[in-house]
Amino acid sequence: MSQDKEKKMAADAALEFIRSGDVVGVGTGSTANLFIDGLARIKGRIDGAVSSSDASAARLQSHGIEVLELNNVGSLRIYVDGADETTRHRHLIKGGGGALTREKIVAEVSETFVCIADSSKLVERLGTFPLPVEVIPMARSMVARELAQMGGEPVWRSGFLTDNRNVILDVHGLDILDPVDMESRINQIPGVVTVGLFARRGADLLLLGGDRGVEEL
Ligand code: 5RP
Numbered sequence: 001m002s003q004d005k006e007k008k009m010a011a012d013a014a015l016e017f018i019r020s021g022d023v024v025g026v027g028t029g030s031t032a033n034l035f036i037d038g039l040a041r042i043k044g045r046i047d048g049a050v051s052s053s054d055a056s057a058a059r060l061q062s063h064g065i066e067v068l069e070l071n072n073v074g075s076l077r078i079y080v081d082g083a084d085e086t087t088r089h090r091h092l093i094k095g096g097g098g099a100l101t102r103e104k105i106v107a108e109v110s111e112t113f114v115c116i117a118d119s120s121k122l123v124e125r126l127g128t129f130p131l132p133v134e135v136i137p138m139a140r141s142m143v144a145r146e147l148a149q150m151g152g153e154p155v156w157r158s159g160f161l162t163d164n165r166n167v168i169l170d171v172h173g174l175d176i177l178d179p180v181d182m183e184s185r186i187n188q189i190p191g192v193v194t195v196g197l198f199a200r201r202g203a204d205l206l207l208l209g210g211d212r213g214v215e216e217l
Contacts, residue, residue: 006209027081139191
């Protein structure tokens with residue numbers, strides 16, 4: 001089955017978890033876009049959405065779904081988003097689309113984080129996908145040196161700025177044996193805004209599209 005079909009199956013399966021009156025936390029990327037398109041079909045049942053990126057906010061609004069400020073909402077019952085890699089423990093690498101910081105904020109305030117993905121995203125160990133790190137621009141070289149000392153090969157995502165006007169370093173070659181420890185070590189480097197490891201607060205439920213339908217983990 002194609003990756004696109006698997007993503008669509010996972011995105012549609014996530015709609016089953018939406019309840020009447022929810023303000024839905026919404027992620028970013030091609031799988032999240034499919035979820036947004038599905039959400040449009042049931043928009044009369046929800047009270048709006050909190051978006052993790054300007055791109056997703058624009059897509060939600062194009063469907064007539066109200067986008068609310070997180071500061072005015074407080075907490076969320078549910079957050080639905082994709083991932084670049086996931087383990088069976090639901091530790092994730094995210095940020096391929098550069099929205100990792102806002103994604104982590106929305107995940108943090110959500111009671112349940114439902115991750116939707118195609119089967120290619122499931123890995124034994126995180127780190128084949130280069131790990132995105134959002135960095136304050138003036139700290140780019142310094143943070144890159146620190147990441148190199150940790151055994152990674154950081155590559156500046158040149159020409160790209162996040163919605164927060166920061167830069168991204170994509171770190172290749174990291175051996176992520178202990179995702180929780182690595183998340184906290186990278187987050188402690190001055191100048192790092194967020195690392196795209198979602199381990200301390202991973203997903204609560206993984207909906208994985210595959211040949212035999214949607215697997216729930
Ligand atoms: C964006 C993300 C996305 O969830 C991740 O990149 C997966 O994208 P896609 O659904 O297009 O495969 O973290 O920052």
